[in-house]
Amino acid sequence: MSVGRETDCLIIGGGIAxxxxxxxxxxxxxxxxxxxxGKDLSHCNSFYAQGGIIYESLSHDSKSLKQDIQEAGCHINYEPAVDQLVEMxxxxxxxVLLDKAHVEFDRDAEGEWLRTREGAHSENRILHRGDESGKAIQSAMIQLVGGLKNVEVLTEHTAVNLLMTSFHSTDRSRLHEPARCFGAFVFDQNAKRVEPIFARHTVLATGGIGQLFLHNTNSKFSRGDGIALAHRAGCRLENLEYVQFHPTTFYHPKSTRFLISEALRGEGAVLINDRGERFAKKYLPEYEI
Incomplete structure (x- = not known):
């Protein structure tokens, strides 16, 4: 195993976050x-996302956004987090996206940002780029980060375990102190070896767990790596039962599945079964879109 490299901050995951x-x-x-x-930074769910991202509605009504979020969360949301999302x-x-990364979202005839509506939103506040919003955002972020001299990007590298003082410190007296993370053991897929990356701070940004399900439209790397790393390091995990799902995907038995954006339903499309019935309305009428 090599001596490893050092950095101020190790970020595990190369999506938008x-x-x-x-x-x-x-x-x-x-x-x-x-x-x-992945082989490059496009191999992530951020790149695959079709729908857009929440901005502000033309009414600038933050109370409406907060209400929509709480309704979608059945009012069991962590309110400080909701307030932070609404305010910031x-x-x-x-x-980040408009002024710094210069993401080119769609505009109307007057050159203003074109806003659409997605599931559980009561107003049009979603910025988008056709049905490839994730691709537009991720591509802009890749270009932005690629121009930063103090950011090193290592693709085809997989985190194996977090480096913790409670397990990996050479100072045995630190085993009895509160555990602290100081980087990660990382597998270099090309060199076929594991090496440590030492960091003052470590950020887990590995995305979701879509590949745990047989039928999904996620990146093949969306497998819960960050959750597993955190669990092995002794972190407390909660609310793992809350899994977002989209009801619309293109399915063909001999083809790769892909998401059909909920923006379609935001613009008026409805879900029907083989009898032409709007079946979703029967179960959750307020969330049919």
């Missing part, structure tokens, strides 16, 4: 290492 974090840290002068399991979300979209 990981790259936006890398960009922010780089602005503060930190040395950042981003690792991703649109500003972060503006600051």
């Amino acid at each position: 990981g790259l936006s974090t890398a960009s922010r840290l780089a602005d503060r002068g930190k040395r950042v290492t981003v690792i991703a399991a 979300g649109p500003e972060m979209v503006r600051r």
Whole structure:
């Protein structure tokens, strides 16, 4: 095993969350290492996303957004997190995606951002780029991060275990202190070896768990790596039963499945069965879109 490399911050995952974090840290002068399991940074769910991202509605009604989020969450949401999303979300979209990464979302005839509506939203507040919004955002973020000298991107690298003082410290007295993460053991898929990456801070941004299900439209790397890493490190996990699903996908027994954007339903499309019945309305009428 090699001696390993050192960095201020190790980010495990190269999707929108990981790259936006890398960009922010780089602005503060930190040395950042981003690792991703795929051959390049397009092999992630962020790239595959079709629908857009929440911005602000033309009414600028933050109370309406908060109500929509709480309704979608059956009012068991963690309210401080909802408030943070409502207050900071649109500003972060503006600051990171519009002003910094220059994502070219669709515009109307007057040159204004074109907003659409998606599931559980009561107003049009979704910015999008056709039905390839994720591709547009991820591509812009890849270009942004690629131009940052203090950000190193390692593709085809998979995190195996987090480095923890409670397990891996050479100072045995630290075994009795509160556990602290100082990087990760990482598998280099090309060199076929595991090496440590030492970091003052480690960020888990590995995405979801779609590949745990037989039928899904997720990236093949969406398999819960971050959850497994955190669990083995002794972190407390909660709310794992809350799994988002989309009811619309293109299915063919001999072809790869792909998502049919919920923006279609936001624009008026409805779900019908083989008898022409709007069956979804029977179960959750308020969330038919």
